[in-house]
Amino acid sequence: xxxxxxxxxxxxxxxxxxxxxxxxxxxxxxxxxxxxxxxxxxxxxxxxxxxxxxxxxxxxxxxxxxxxxxxxxxxxxxxxxxxxxxxxxxxxxxxxxxxxxxxxxxxxxxxxxxxxxxxxxxxxxxxxxxxxxxxxxxxxxxxxxxxxxxxxxxxxxxxxxxxxxxxxxxxxxxxxxxxxxxxxxxxxxxxxxxxxxxxxxxxxxxxxxxxxxxxxxxxxxxxxxxxxxxxxxxxxxxxxxxxxxxxxxxxxxxxxxxxxxxxxxxxxxxxxxxxxxxxxxxxxxxxxxxxxxxxxxxxxxxxxxxxxxxxxxxxxxxxxxxxxxxxxxxxxxxxxxxxxxxxxxxxxxxxx
Numbered sequence: 001x002x003x004x005x006x007x008x009x010x011x012x013x014x015x016x017x018x019x020x021x022x023x024x025x026x027x028x029x030x031x032x033x034x035x036x037x038x039x040x041x042x043x044x045x046x047x048x049x050x051x052x053x054x055x056x057x058x059x060x061x062x063x064x065x066x067x068x069x070x071x072x073x074x075x076x077x078x079x080x081x082x083x084x085x086x087x088x089x090x091x092x093x094x095x096x097x098x099x100x101x102x103x104x105x106x107x108x109x110x111x112x113x114x115x116x117x118x119x120x121x122x123x124x125x126x127x128x129x130x131x132x133x134x135x136x137x138x139x140x141x142x143x144x145x146x147x148x149x150x151x152x153x154x155x156x157x158x159x160x161x162x163x164x165x166x167x168x169x170x171x172x173x174x175x176x177x178x179x180x181x182x183x184x185x186x187x188x189x190x191x192x193x194x195x196x197x198x199x200x201x202x203x204x205x206x207x208x209x210x211x212x213x214x215x216x217x218x219x220x221x222x223x224x225x226x227x228x229x230x231x232x233x234x235x236x237x238x239x240x241x242x243x244x245x246x247x248x249x250x251x252x253x254x255x256x257x258x259x260x261x262x263x264x265x266x267x268x269x270x271x272x273x274x275x276x277x278x279x280x281x282x283x284x285x286x287x288x289x290x291x292x293x294x295x296x297x298x299x300x301x302x303x304x305x306x307x308x309x310x311x312x313x314x315x316x317x318x319x320x321x322x323x324x325x326x327x328x329x330x331x332x333x334x335x336x337x338x339x340x341x342x343x344x345x346x347x348x349x350x351x352x
Contacts, residue, residue, distance in 0.1 A: 040169030046211025065174050207332040213299035218248035228283050232276050235269040250327045251315045259284035
């Protein structure tokens with residue numbers, strides 16, 4: 001190919017690269033907003049089957065949406081008021097009693113046992129403990145500790161604000177879901193519009209069933225975790241039950257990761273209660289087996305009809321690319337791809 005004007009070619013090439021860089025930078029800056037939109041759309045698709053259930057009982061769609069969103073908001077407010085004060089009070093008690101605990105006789109016995117495992121010339125456990133106690137009791141470090149607490153408070157406030165934004169977006173998406181689908185269908189040529197609408201409806205219904213099933217599994221995990229943690233006299237049972245609930249929302253790796261965090265945290269918070277660690281470890285091992293081989297397969301088989309191997313691959317790929325959001329939507333996306341392959345590509349191949 002003969003280049004007539006190299007300058008013009010280079011200019012347009014540079015402008016193309018610059019445009020791509022600007023678009024990539026804009027997407028990076030808008031990543032938080034895009035995450036909110038993605039989660040809200042995902043939740044809207046998940047709550048839509050509940051709205052349709054009300055519609056089948058002759059409840060008008062606006063009223064059905066109102067009922068569902070009020071129930072979601074009440075659940076959110078209930079979780080906040082039930083968990084946050086408990087977490088704050090228990091964490092405050094833990095911090096207030098930390099210095100006195102570190103200076104207690106029980107702690108000294110624990111330090112002596114720990115020192116027997118490590119040569120004193122390598123690491124002096126008592127000296128390290130005294131450094132920690134001095135730091136916690138020194139008035140000069142109040143600003144540092146307070147700054148860390150303030151940073152945690154700001155992070156919690158940002159999380160609550162983000163959750164509120166997601167709930168508001170979910171309300172708007174649910175109210176306009178049918179019009180959004182209709183507008184999307186209009187972009188497809190008329191001859192293929194009916195088939196496209198059928199497949200799109202099947203995909204959205206699959207996503208809805210998956211969301212409901214995954215949330216049900218997460219609620220079960222959180223409730224059982226709170227009961228077991230309370231029975232075992234573990235530290236911060238409400239907080240770690242919430243961690244179990246959040247972790248269970250992530251397919252496959254979420255429950256395992258949350259269980260590991262909970263058990264290791266109890267080891268750190270209750271160093272002299274090995275019975276608590278062992279009991280929690282056994283409980284989560286048993287529960288993970290039941291969830292992996294009994295509960296989760298039924299949810300996946302009924303909701304999205306995705307083979308187990310593809311579930312694992314999809315969750316790993318989605319988590320690597322988009323983090324938690326990617327892990328959440330990976331399985332429905334895999335189900336959508338399989339549905340398209342089964343309903344569109346394979347029939348076309350069979351016609352040839």
